[in-house]
Amino acid sequence: MNPTLRLAIRLLAILLIAFFAIQPFNWFCQISQKCRPIFLSYYIPKKVGERINVSINAISYSEKVKFTVLKPEDEAHTNKRISAVYHVKNISKKTISFRPALIVEPEYVEKYLIRYECLCLNKYRLKAGEEIDMRMELMIDKKIESDERFKREMLINIGYKI
Numbered sequence: 001m002n003p004t005l006r007l008a009i010r011l012l013a014i015l016l017i018a019f020f021a022i023q024p025f026n027w028f029c030q031i032s033q034k035c036r037p038i039f040l041s042y043y044i045p046k047k048v049g050e051r052i053n054v055s056i057n058a059i060s061y062s063e064k065v066k067f068t069v070l071k072p073e074d075e076a077h078t079n080k081r082i083s084a085v086y087h088v089k090n091i092s093k094k095t096i097s098f099r100p101a102l103i104v105e106p107e108y109v110e111k112y113l114i115r116y117e118c119l120c121l122n123k124y125r126l127k128a129g130e131e132i133d134m135r136m137e138l139m140i141d142k143k144i145e146s147d148e149r150f151k152r153e154m155l156i157n158i159g160y161k162i
Contacts, residue, residue, distance in 0.1 A: 036117075049078030049142040056084045057159030059103070064092035065126075067162050070133065079142040086119065086160060089131035097125045100134075100160035109156050112144040119160050136160070 026037035056072035070085040090096050100119040104110040117137040126132065138158070144150045 046079040048080045053155045055157045059161040083137040086134045090126035099123045103159045105157040112141040114139045
């Protein structure tokens, strides 16, 4: 067999194995919380869509936790990554555990969200007085621009509640 063809077949086999191994790796990362998942779509450049109004929120229903948004995005577009840093501080005298829940309003927008880093997949434990910063990163798919509901109401609220 031609050495060049043999090399091409080997490279193709390595790429196929790597491609099919990504999904189990991502599942492991989400379950174990010890690594960051790999999303191929994250690295593929996309044409930025129209500007949209996005409000990033943090809601705390517990008196034991101070939950705030530190760095929300100033400007958002479809097909452009949106990120925010959430700060959580345990203000109680006991260890607490929580799992943030994603809030998206209006609800139909959730099917257009592409989540790269979602706080809702992780369970957190904070000792008394401990604080952490958590990063959220997502993108709103350009397909939302063709949705009639989006054309009527262009404000999107995205946040987490504890």
